[in-house]
Amino acid sequence: MIRALALLVAVAVPVMGPASAQDPAAARRAAEAERAAAIRAAEQAQEAATQEARLAAERVAGAARVQQAEREAEDATERVEAARRGAEEARAEQQRLAAEIAPLIPMLMRIATQPAPLLLAAPLSPEEVMLSLGAIRMTLREAREKAALLRESEARATREAVVLMREQRRLAQARAQAEQASVALDAQLIAARQVLAERNAAERQAASRAEAAVRRARSLEEALARLEREQAEEARREAEEAKREAERARQRAAATATAAATSRPVPQPAPRATAEPASGMPVAGQLIREFNAPGEGGPARGLTFAAQPGARVTAPCGGSVAFAAPFRSYGRMVILDCGGGQHLVLAGMDRLDVSGGQRVRAGEPVGVLPGTNRPTLYVELRRRGEAVDPRPWLRAGA
Incomplete structure (x- = not known):
């Protein structure tokens, strides 16, 4: 959009024709009028760029709030699982001790109420009676110790149950906060889509060609190779068009130098955004699953993260969206052109919040994971066509 307005500024400077040569005053007035229109267009471009930057900053901040709430929910999930394991272990210990004591209870109750008749009725010598009394005392001591352990186990099971309930409440609160932040972010994304719907046709056409090239691929590796070739061809076309436009602008400027000599300068539109460094983990x-981890299809070429249901995915780098659509078994997938020959793949999403050709800032939301239990996000980083471990690159921006 900005580049289109910049071209509009250049085109707005008129070429003086025969009528202008016959009427210099009219030519100057026409030149001033068109130059004023060019100034307004450039100012509008600057306002649009400022608005887009503000909205992008709001989306980055909104996504950060959502992910912070999701991190708290993730921590709460781990605490709930730990509390659940503790409660299960306490109950298992309680059941084991109860099973060990159960066979002794009838005998111990009878010995405790009538110890003398049991020993007197038996045809035992005094020495054997003493030994029997010693055995009874040992049995009673063992029973008391196990009973004490059982009481401790019961108390622990009660404590763990209380901890589990508390952590479950915290998890519910964390998920509610994440949901509230997510609703606010969705409102920001709706506003952003209205602005992005106005981007120029050239960017949409370039994005469509790139997406078509990716869709024809039979694998992710082939898709990225096709994408790089298409981007190289697009860069060549843009360079040629820029060269032709620069020559046309030079000719127009030379033809209207006199008429524009007393005019105020035309504000220049903001330059196109450049790629930004990594901003941290995308989810x-x-x-x-780590990079190069073994698997059925061979070593992993990327990282796999498990997250909360419906977790937000953000762009770890600033740049342009080279691809945003479903792709084979990867689900909904985004490929970011992070600059410097680097492409980042984010796959496994249930919803996409960006489209092909769109420029994003580091930290902007790009999609949402499925609402299923523990959905996964696949992250792959390519440098000049080669898969590399994304962790050092991601951690550098964390």
């Missing part, structure tokens, strides 16, 4: 979750 608040737990790493469950």
